[in-house]
Amino acid sequence: MTITEAGPHSTPGGTPEKRGMNLTLRVWRQQGPTAKGKMVTYKVTDISPDMSFLEMLDVLNEQLIMQGDDPVAFDHDCREGICGMCGLMINGQAHGPQQTTTCQLHMRSFSDGDSIDIEPWRASAFPVIKDLAVDRRAFDRIIQAGGYISVPTGTAPEAHSTPVPKKDSDNAFDAATCIGCGACVAACPNASSMLFTAAKVTHLGLLPQGQPERNDRVVNMVHQQDLEGFGGCTNIGECSAACPKGISMETISRLNHDLLGALRAGARPKS
């Protein structure tokens, strides 16, 4: 905002600067995991189009705190699109109208006067902790079930003595970009976690270092996602369309291929 004698929204040349946006927010408020939640309407004013969506929520929270009200709880950490902590349903879309993380969504994607519905991820495997914050530890347990390697990888020079085909390394790196945000689950009508699990299975399964546990990894991780209560994959593709890292449906095909091979080879879940 430029402050001049002509007023807070005028440029030095006298041209009126575009004012910020006035928005109506309908936010899911829920005191705790077992409390009944409801949508509550708030107004925010003079929101810059250059703010991120989370900065806009910061403005709302400052307003609530100044009024003596409880601020809205929501998850965030890096605010750079890399940690996977943020995640909101925005007007019914996981991470909102752009294929990016909630922290990298900017208010220029909205217009002055808009009403915006803001809800937590909706999946029984991601129970609400408070307001917009959900418990995503189910993902951690899927990783614990097999998302690791146990082979000694040696020192850096030794790594160069293990050749990896370019195509495999590219596909492994693509799968490894999954940040565990959970948008795939939230976007899926079945609340399936297949895209997440497939990304984690694939990025290790394509590399030489991931081979010793390859069969056990896939059966145990798929078994764990079933135990957590995620739904089955029916190839709808909403997961990939919502994924901020563009993890492809092909990754799920790779998981299914690995799973069949592992079951045929006699691998069975640990528990």
Ligand code: SF4
């Ligand atoms: S696959 Fe994509 S949407 Fe799903 S957790 Fe990973 S980054 Fe998020």
Ligand code: FES
């Ligand atoms: S806060 Fe880290 S990805 Fe959004």
